[in-house]
Amino acid sequence: MATFKDFRNKVKPNWCPGCGDFSVLAAMQRAFANLGLEPHDVAVVSGIGCSGRISGYVNAYGLHGVHGRALPIAQGLKLANRDLTVVAAGGDGDGFAIGMGHTVHSIRRNVDITYIVMDNQVYGLTKGQTSPRSEMGFKTKSTPSGSIESAIHPMEMALTVGAGFVAQSVSSDLKQLTHVIEEGIKHKGFSLINVYSPCVTYNKVNTYDWFKENLVNLDNDENYDASNRSMAMQKLMEHHGLVTGIIYQNKERKSYEEMIKGFKEEPLAKQDLMLDREHFDKLVAEFA
Amino acid sequence: MVKQLSWKVGGQQGEGIDSAGETLSTALNRKGYYLYGYRHFSSRIKGGHSNTKIRISTSPVRSISDELDILVAFDQETIDLNAHELIADGVILADAKFNPTVPEGVTAHLLAVPFTKIAEEVGMAQMKNMVAVGASIALLGLSVDAFKEVIEERFARKGQKVVDKNMEAITKGHEYVQEQIGNTITKFRLDPSDGKKRLYMIGNDAIALGAVAAGARLMAAYPITPSSEIMEYLIKKLPELGGTVVQTEDEIAAMTMVIGANYGGVRALTASAGPGLSLMTEAIGLAGMTETPAVIVNTQRGGPSTGLPTKQEQSDVLAMLYSTHGEIPKIVLAPSTVEECFYDTIQAFNLAEQYQCPVIILSDLALSLGKQTVNPLDYDRIEIKRGKLVDWNEELPPLENSQLFPRYEFTEDGISRRVLPGKKDGLHHVTGVEHDETGRPSENPLNRKRMMDKRLSKLSNGIDFDTPVFLDAQHDEADLLIVGFNSTRGTITEAKERLEAEGLKVNHAHIRQILPFPTEIMQQQIQKAKKVLVVENNATGQLTNLIKMHVGFAEKLVHYGKYDGNPFLPSEIYKQCKELLVHGHI
Numbered sequence A: 001m002a003t004f005k006d007f008r009n010k011v012k013p014n015w016c017p018g019c020g021d022f023s024v025l026a027a028m029q030r031a032f033a034n035l036g037l038e039p040h041d042v043a044v045v046s047g048i049g050c051s052g053r054i055s056g057y058v059n060a061y062g063l064h065g066v067h068g069r070a071l072p073i074a075q076g077l078k079l080a081n082r083d084l085t086v087v088a089a090g091g092d093g094d095g096f097a098i099g100m101g102h103t104v105h106s107i108r109r110n111v112d113i114t115y116i117v118m119d120n121q122v123y124g125l126t127k128g129q130t131s132p133r134s135e136m137g138f139k140t141k142s143t144p145s146g147s148i149e150s151a152i153h154p155m156e157m158a159l160t161v162g163a164g165f166v167a168q169s170v171s172s173d174l175k176q177l178t179h180v181i182e183e184g185i186k187h188k189g190f191s192l193i194n195v196y197s198p199c200v201t202y203n204k205v206n207t208y209d210w211f212k213e214n215l216v217n218l219d220n221d222e223n224y225d226a227s228n229r230s231m232a233m234q235k236l237m238e239h240h241g242l243v244t245g246i247i248y249q250n251k252e253r254k255s256y257e258e259m260i261k262g263f264k265e266e267p268l269a270k271q272d273l274m275l276d277r278e279h280f281d282k283l284v285a286e287f288a
Numbered sequence B: 001m002v003k004q005l006s007w008k009v010g011g012q013q014g015e016g017i018d019s020a021g022e023t024l025s026t027a028l029n030r031k032g033y034y035l036y037g038y039r040h041f042s043s044r045i046k047g048g049h050s051n052t053k054i055r056i057s058t059s060p061v062r063s064i065s066d067e068l069d070i071l072v073a074f075d076q077e078t079i080d081l082n083a084h085e086l087i088a089d090g091v092i093l094a095d096a097k098f099n100p101t102v103p104e105g106v107t108a109h110l111l112a113v114p115f116t117k118i119a120e121e122v123g124m125a126q127m128k129n130m131v132a133v134g135a136s137i138a139l140l141g142l143s144v145d146a147f148k149e150v151i152e153e154r155f156a157r158k159g160q161k162v163v164d165k166n167m168e169a170i171t172k173g174h175e176y177v178q179e180q181i182g183n184t185i186t187k188f189r190l191d192p193s194d195g196k197k198r199l200y201m202i203g204n205d206a207i208a209l210g211a212v213a214a215g216a217r218l219m220a221a222y223p224i225t226p227s228s229e230i231m232e233y234l235i236k237k238l239p240e241l242g243g244t245v246v247q248t249e250d251e252i253a254a255m256t257m258v259i260g261a262n263y264g265g266v267r268a269l270t271a272s273a274g275p276g277l278s279l280m281t282e283a284i285g286l287a288g289m290t291e292t293p294a295v296i297v298n299t300q301r302g303g304p305s306t307g308l309p310t311k312q313e314q315s316d317v318l319a320m321l322y323s324t325h326g327e328i329p330k331i332v333l334a335p336s337t338v339e340e341c342f343y344d345t346i347q348a349f350n351l352a353e354q355y356q357c358p359v360i361i362l363s364d365l366a367l368s369l370g371k372q373t374v375n376p377l378d379y380d381r382i383e384i385k386r387g388k389l390v391d392w393n394e395e396l397p398p399l400e401n402s403q404l405f406p407r408y409e410f411t412e413d414g415i416s417r418r419v420l421p422g423k424k425d426g427l428h429h430v431t432g433v434e435h436d437e438t439g440r441p442s443e444n445p446l447n448r449k450r451m452m453d454k455r456l457s458k459l460s461n462g463i464d465f466d467t468p469v470f471l472d473a474q475h476d477e478a479d480l481l482i483v484g485f486n487s488t489r490g491t492i493t494e495a496k497e498r499l500e501a502e503g504l505k506v507n508h509a510h511i512r513q514i515l516p517f518p519t520e521i522m523q524q525q526i527q528k529a530k531k532v533l534v535v536e537n538n539a540t541g542q543l544t545n546l547i548k549m550h551v552g553f554a555e556k557l558v559h560y561g562k563y564d565g566n567p568f569l570p571s572e573i574y575k576q577c578k579e580l581l582v583h584g585h586i
């Protein structure tokens, strides 16, 4: 059986020392191993950004695509081979700016993949511009007098559009992070996991210390019921979205694959391509 | 008795015009006639003038005709807009209800037939279109029996009563006109057909069926005219084969989903028109860079921007070739008949896997939506070629110590072995960033150059496509070569026949593989001709310029463009050819 070490490769990440993304990588590798997966059972599809490099640092299959499009690629892959464990990953710009449309529609569609956003509230790779996750007033190279646009609240947004699995965690809590990734993968349907993953270079506001002070861990709240959507919404609003843990899970909702009429258990990628003559004749006869 | 004629039905969109055209043509196709139908429609659902022109012949036809013999009108507007097309002794069959009149200068006979009144008597005013069908076949000298089967199939779902009523409407329309004309108008009686069984399809049907036959099991697409029929057909057919169609949020999602799916090992496609293709360009580059197969259909329509969304144009040629940033291997095919739409689509899926690159099937509105008689499609010509794909059953040497599979290995033909995710010992990276043989990012200049050369070399020795150029070129020394692509095939054939009947030596080359460009074949053809006319539905001469770029002969090539939204007529091409031959320019 594979251990988390089997999901490591020899590529040295080009992230800055201290970047939150290191923990996301480690948590992902642990989660895969904890779930008993083998490297060839897994595919990580990532976007473009510092965070997007993650697919190249996991010893598994994976595709590093174009900015903002990790989700449709990941869904196409999952539909092609439903035996694979498909994880999409990328930055907050990738998922909530250029790729926001896909994020919303992936939630609606509910293909059984897990989406991990490495949310550093800034654009790292392009060297520090504002992101849709930056709070109002946040000063960056592109907002020298502070952002004058309001930030997106991805967890609330996900609940509104009908998400079946919504979780949040932070890079400093490897244990919780690993756990929510495992649960997200186990969840049958689309799972959204937003990870506060500090950018130590371009975000001097939302630092590890800042998160330590501001985050509320739902795992410590005995009365919290993650199957209760309105409670989830209330909690998020109460804490300005700054909560961690599994925020909401709907175990009843069927995944897209389960809803497709006639979709087979056997992956499409393993099926015979050749149409039999009888079937062909039947199709052709309709045009007579 | 005639060997061929043209019939047109027109009225307000939503009045049953399509259904009248469909019924008439399906029945005639089954009787063994050859048909070619072209719909003139606007992007409104109800209202607005719309018409369908159908050419009926005892021999193959692949073009609309210049003239019109019979016009069926449900309103005066139809007559006002279309009567000028009628031949001198053509016939207008018009609903008596609106007191039809013939515009000045039109000499055709007007037969006012109480379409609506007869339909009401039969039971439903809506069936006036079936009365009109009956009235038409009386002119064609055909019996109503030929319609029984078609009507039964069309209305079976609605019950026997509806079937009977529709048959009655056809019969009554037939009787009415028969009584009126007796033996006076006989010139539209059709010669008997050969009675052979053929199909009747639009290009989009053939593309969709071709995709199924090629083993495509997933489509991701966003609706757009004139491509939507492809997804509508596949959503009906793929589930019974275990696959599906995903209607995505936009074309970027469609294209990237197709990349993900093909990377996963299923044959997947998307289809769109210009606006959608514009959105897909970045992703097409990703397919090229990652050497992921993908099949993309572009049914061209009038551009730029929203342009003429329901009209014919061929103005995306250069965009299909050059719109992606950077340089990638890409194949662009351009079928020119409905049969080719079917066979080329199968080949497109093979080529995408054989050369591990995106393949664009370029069509145009007239080909995608024009309905034609099609020779039976041959099951035995369906061949699946997956190139250097590692089979699921093949065992790969174990990868030790985080070693990776050389997915992008440098090889003689530039094509590397492709292994699918899920396969043991096949791990490798895939990235749109420049990479080494295992897919790991690399900025090494030597590797960069080798990788670029590797990707581009895959297509540099020609590709495994059966007919890069359709040739109807018997003359070693021709007065004229006519060049076209996509739907102009039949129109050019007709113009050529007329010119040849006058003793001129005319060759015809129809380009079916636009990228890689068939330079050698075109060079030979151009060399053999004194003059060359390139016929294309665009303003700037995109194909003309492409030929100049690859083959040269700039002084010999003359561009003939039409970009008013309508397909070429045979007479227009004929006239321009004559002009060129007589005056040396057009």
Ligand SMILES: Cc1ncc(C[n+]2csc(CCOP(=O)(O)OP(=O)(O)O)c2C)c(N)n1
Pocket (backbone or CB within 6 Å): A048, A049, A050, A051, A052, A067, A090, A091, A092, A093, A094, A095, A118, A120, A122, A123, A124, A125, A126, A131
């Ligand atoms: C179409 C396109 N536009 C712009 C870029 C440039 N770009 C690359 S990454 C990025 C934003 C990265 O921010 P985020 O997604 O938050 O990732 P991070 O680097 O912070 O992890 C941008 C704008 C691109 N690669 N592609």
Ligand code: SF4
Pocket (backbone or CB within 6 Å): A014, A015, A016, A018, A019, A020, A021, A050, A051, A120, A124, A125, A198, A199, A200, A201, A202
């Ligand atoms: S710039 Fe920020 S996000 Fe990018 S690697 Fe450095 S710390 Fe991480």
Ligand SMILES: [Mg+2]
Pocket (backbone or CB within 6 Å): A049, A091, A092, A093, A118, A119, A120, A121, A122, A123, A124, A131
């Ligand atoms: Mg970011």
